[in-house]
Amino acid sequence: MAIDWTKLPSLTALRAFEAAAQTGSFSQAARSFNVTHAAVAQQVRALEEHLGLKLFERSARGVQLTAEGSELARTLVTGFALIAQGVEALQDKNRNRPLRVTTTAFFAESVIFPRITDFWKQHSDIEISFTPSDEPIDLVAQGMDIGIRAGRGPWPGLRCLDFVQSPTRALAAPSLVDDPGVDWSQVPWLIPDSSTWEREALSQSGIDARQIKTVDLGNPALEIRAGEEGMGLVLEAEIDVRAQLAAGSLKIAPIPIAHVSRFFIVTPPWTPRPPVAAFIAWLRALAPQLSATGD
Amino acid sequence: MAIDWTKLPSLTALRAFEAAAQTGSFSQAARSFNVTHAAVAQQVRALEEHLGLKLFERSARGVQLTAEGSELARTLVTGFALIAQGVEALQDKNRNRPLRVTTTAFFAESVIFPRITDFWKQHSDIEISFTPSDEPIDLVAQGMDIGIRAGRGPWPGLRCLDFVQSPTRALAAPSLVDDPGVDWSQVPWLIPDSSTWEREALSQSGIDARQIKTVDLGNPALEIRAGEEGMGLVLEAEIDVRAQLAAGSLKIAPIPIAHVSRFFIVTPPWTPRPPVAAFIAWLRALAPQLSATGD
DNA sequence: TTTCAGTTGAAAGGTGAGCTATCATCTATG
DNA sequence: CATAGATGATAGCTCACCTTTCAACTGAAA
Numbered sequence: 001m002a003i004d005w006t007k008l009p010s011l012t013a014l015r016a017f018e019a020a021a022q023t024g025s026f027s028q029a030a031r032s033f034n035v036t037h038a039a040v041a042q043q044v045r046a047l048e049e050h051l052g053l054k055l056f057e058r059s060a061r062g063v064q065l066t067a068e069g070s071e072l073a074r075t076l077v078t079g080f081a082l083i084a085q086g087v088e089a090l091q092d093k094n095r096n097r098p099l100r101v102t103t104t105a106f107f108a109e110s111v112i113f114p115r116i117t118d119f120w121k122q123h124s125d126i127e128i129s130f131t132p133s134d135e136p137i138d139l140v141a142q143g144m145d146i147g148i149r150a151g152r153g154p155w156p157g158l159r160c161l162d163f164v165q166s167p168t169r170a171l172a173a174p175s176l177v178d179d180p181g182v183d184w185s186q187v188p189w190l191i192p193d194s195s196t197w198e199r200e201a202l203s204q205s206g207i208d209a210r211q212i213k214t215v216d217l218g219n220p221a222l223e224i225r226a227g228e229e230g231m232g233l234v235l236e237a238e239i240d241v242r243a244q245l246a247a248g249s250l251k252i253a254p255i256p257i258a259h260v261s262r263f264f265i266v267t268p269p270w271t272p273r274p275p276v277a278a279f280i281a282w283l284r285a286l287a288p289q290l291s292a293t294g295d
Numbered sequence: 296m297a298i299d300w301t302k303l304p305s306l307t308a309l310r311a312f313e314a315a316a317q318t319g320s321f322s323q324a325a326r327s328f329n330v331t332h333a334a335v336a337q338q339v340r341a342l343e344e345h346l347g348l349k350l351f352e353r354s355a356r357g358v359q360l361t362a363e364g365s366e367l368a369r370t371l372v373t374g375f376a377l378i379a380q381g382v383e384a385l386q387d388k389n390r391n392r393p394l395r396v397t398t399t400a401f402f403a404e405s406v407i408f409p410r411i412t413d414f415w416k417q418h419s420d421i422e423i424s425f426t427p428s429d430e431p432i433d434l435v436a437q438g439m440d441i442g443i444r445a446g447r448g449p450w451p452g453l454r455c456l457d458f459v460q461s462p463t464r465a466l467a468a469p470s471l472v473d474d475p476g477v478d479w480s481q482v483p484w485l486i487p488d489s490s491t492w493e494r495e496a497l498s499q500s501g502i503d504a505r506q507i508k509t510v511d512l513g514n515p516a517l518e519i520r521a522g523e524e525g526m527g528l529v530l531e532a533e534i535d536v537r538a539q540l541a542a543g544s545l546k547i548a549p550i551p552i553a554h555v556s557r558f559f560i561v562t563p564p565w566t567p568r569p570p571v572a573a574f575i576a577w578l579r580a581l582a583p584q585l586s587a588t589g590d
Numbered sequence: 591t592t593t594c595a596g597t598t599g600a601a602a603g604g605t606g607a608g609c610t611a612t613c614a615t616c617t618a619t620g
Numbered sequence: 621c622a623t624a625g626a627t628g629a630t631a632g633c634t635c636a637c638c639t640t641t642c643a644a645c646t647g648a649a650a
Contacts, residue, residue: 014382086366087304271344272347
């Protein structure tokens with residue numbers, strides 16, 4: 001029951017006709033599409049030829065529908081109006097939708113939340129919802145506007161901007177770090193079994209991943225808690241544990257890590273709507289400030 | 296309250312999306328427009344970018360609408376269906392409409408009607424309505440499919456085909472023609488005051504239009520009747536008065552006329568629908584036969 | 591009456607939206 | 621495990637659609 005478009009005239013022609021019918025003038029119709037009168041006249045002529053019917057009476061003062069013309073116009077007007085209305089409704093809904101941002105929980109807590117009031121000073125009307133996620137969720141499928149991701153970009157099908165960099169650190173509880181007798185090679189690393197970047201960072205730093213003990217706690221929040229309790233070594237971007245460093249609950253262990261965590265602002269492939277663009281601009285303006293205190 | 300098309304996505308993209316939504320497959324949608332799957336995929340992607348929304352979940356087995364996608368699809372389906380339906384209704388009406396032919400009354404009587412049964416032998420399903428008209432009426436405005444016109448073509452805005460030619464004759468009642476004592480310069484010409492081609496034909500034949508008497512009877516049928524009654528000279532294409540010549544009610548007067556009446560098949564500028572084309576073909580096949588007996 | 595502003599028509603030429611062609615990838619299915 | 625049929629990506633072509641330009645017509649204003 002699908003429509004057989006091969007036998008129907010071009011939609012451009014139908015739209016031109018509809019506009020001309022409603023305005024009663026080719027010139028005025030042309031203005032509503034930002035084209036010339038000649039373009040509309042050609043489309044209407046083509047439509048008349050396709051149908052084998054005269055749709056307008058022409059005169060020097062404008063055009064007037066024939067009987068057949070007004071019959072056609074009546075259905076086209078409602079059809080196009082329906083379409084336009086449907087699209088506009090979706091656009092409005094989309095425009096007024098709150099900004100949806102996804103980051104790791106730590107990044108949100110230690111970087112975004114302390115500064116978010118500054119953003120709202122500039123854009124009090126923009127509603128933002130944060131979705132913490134450690135997994136690299138599919139932004140587009142989840143209807144997210146912005147993701148902040150650590151790792152190596154770019155990701156396929158997503159637009160990807162450099163955000164900030166932060167040195168990766170090996171961290172542990174002060175009780176361990178302040179103990180000069182610790183044999184670090186015996187301290188377990190609290191890193192996931194499956195994740196790759198942690199092991200790469202270690203091997204880049206001259207640590208053989210096969211020779212170390214690891215404990216997989218399943219999520220970064222637990223890893224940090226466990227690290228604070230002295231269970232082992234935590235591998236994190238400094239920027240993510242700044243709160244713990246400040247509080248003294250974690251200290252940088254004397255194990256140099258030759259790796260830098262790069263954070264990216266990731267967006268869907270299309271041009272961001274204005275609130276999204278505003279938030280991205282604000283984030284990027286933040287970057288130098290973050291990096292300055294970061295090293 | 297006209298629609299602002301500048302903010303709406305391209306209709307091509309909307310149509311592609313609608314078809315994909317209904318079929319659940321880019322490839323199948325593509326087939327319904329005779330395009331490739333890539334064309335549809337591009338249009339849908341462009342639409343998604345325009346709206347900043349994901350409309351389909353893609354998989355290797357086809358596509359599935361997202362929530363937003365199905366919302367959009369619902370209004371598009373009805374909108375496009377309305378449009379298609381409106382156009383198709385008009386096309387059907389137009390297709391089944393009887394053939395409308397306009398000729399002079401004489402031409403219809405002496406040329407068409409005697410042979411029309413032959414046409415219906417070939418096309419029994421084509422209904423024809425004849426509108427006799429001596430005035431060069433506007434074919435298109437009157438919704439005519441075919442006109443047969445004498446005079447000089449082409450006419451602006453109309454398609455024009457040569458049909459037949461017939462010598463123009465000066466004719467009078469036998470009582471006059473057979474009377475050797477008639478002074479033809481004193482016999483009035485039964486021609487309209489306003490028409491131009493009759494006077495041109497006369498002056499082409501060496502007859503000064505200002506030196507003759509004329510009587511304007513208002514229409515050709517009356518002119519011929521009056522001619523048969525001996526009221527004066529009639530100027531007609533031979534093909535138009537063949538019936539009178541055969542019956543002996545009019546005879547060719549001994550006044551040579553250096554003019555040939557040319558008949559044209561005139562149609563609206565667009566491609567004729569099948570019944571129209573059939574009738575034109577039949578008419579043109581008739582032409583040699585008419586010319587053969589004509590001179 | 592003349593001018594002017596605004597309409598439509600016609601035709602030549604330019605250009606970008608939309609298409610094809612092609613290759614790669616993925617997944618059900620036999 | 622190979623095949624059929626789906627989607628994605630992209631380079632490049634082409635024609636549908638547009639602009640440009642000129643001419644004719646009309647009604648209102650000067």
